[in-house]
Amino acid sequence: MMRAVFLGSGDFALASLDALGRSRHQLLAVVSQPDRPAGRGVRLTATPVAQYAAAAGLPLWKTPNVNDPEFVAQVAAVKPDILIAIAFGQKLSDSLLATAPHGGINLHPSLLPAFRGAAPVNWAILGGHKNTGVSVIRISPTMDGGEILLRDITAIGEDETAGELHDRLARTGAALVEKVLDRLPSGSMKGLIQDATRVSRAPKLNKRMAWVDFNQPAAMVSARIRGLSPWPGCLAELISPLGQTRTTVILLKCRARSDDRLGQPAGKIQADLTIACRSGTVELLQVQPLGRKMMDFRSFVNGYGLQPGWLWRSAPPTGEGESTNHGSVQGDNFR
16 A cells, blocks of 8 residues: 555546545545636636545645645655656655655656657647557656656547547546556566657647648648647638628537548538548537537537538638647658
8 A cells, every 4th residue: 555645736637536535545635736716707716636635525735836845844744655746737846756755656648758748638639640648657857757657558539639538548547547556565667768869749738729721631630620629629710602601610529531522622611511621521520609509510500501612711820830849740640
C-alpha cells in the first residue's frame, strides 16, 4: 500500500482520483488550485478536482503556491510515500518532491516524448496521427521530461474528437497510475529515459484557431474539426446559393471520406450533404449553431433546410499565425 498526496485541478485528473479513492492505496490529501472567477457571472469557482474532493469528503488543500515552504512542511507532516500530480497547473519543486521517498509521478496524455505541453490530445488529432496514448512518468525539472515508467498505446478513432479522446485517455490513464503504484514499492520498475531527438510540442489552444480551410484534403479538414472540438471549435458560415441565408455554425464532429469530387468548389455541399474539399469530402456528424445547443447533423439539416449546392465558407483571421512545432500538422500523416 502506498500513502499518496494527490495534486490535480483539471478534468483529466478526475478518473485517476476516483480510482485511487477506491484502490488499496491510502489517499492522505487532495491538493488543488484556489477558486477562480469563471462563467458569465465571473463567480469564484472551484476546480473540477476540488469540487470532486469536497463532494467525496476527501481532505482538500488549496494553495496558489505549492512550493511555499509552509505548504511543503504541511505535506511533509502527513508523511506521504509518493506525490501524484495530474493536470495540476503548478510545477513541483525539489523540496516538495523530497517529502516523499518515491518522489512524484505524473500522468501525461501522449506517448512521450511526443507532444510535451498543454494540449497533447488536440495536437495528436490535428497532426493526423493514427495512434496516441498515455504515459506515467517520474516528475523531473524538465516539464514532461521525466523517465517513463509505464505507457499505453491506443488508436485514434476516425471520427473521434479531442474531447472524446481526452475522456477515454483519462480512464485508461487511471488504470495505468494504479499499476505503477502497485509496482513501485518492490523496486521492479525501471524508468526509460526519453529520447530528446523525438520531442515535439503541444502548445496551448486559443480562440484565434477557430477556423477551418476546406481547400485542403478531407483528412486535414477532418483533423482540424475534430482536433479543435469541443474548444475552441471550428467556425464556418453556411451560405445559400443566392447568398440570402447566412448562418454561423461551430463544426464539432465529422469524418473524412476518400471519394473525390473533382471540379467542385471547396466547401460546396454535395448531393449526399457532404462537403467538397480539395480532395475527398467531409461528412458532418455534430454541429452547434452560434447561440444554440449542440445537435446531430441530421437535426440541423431538418431544422435549417440545408440543401445541396449551398456553401460552407471559413477562413483564418487576418494576420493570425500558429505554432508549427507540434508534430507534422502539414506532414506525412495526411498522405
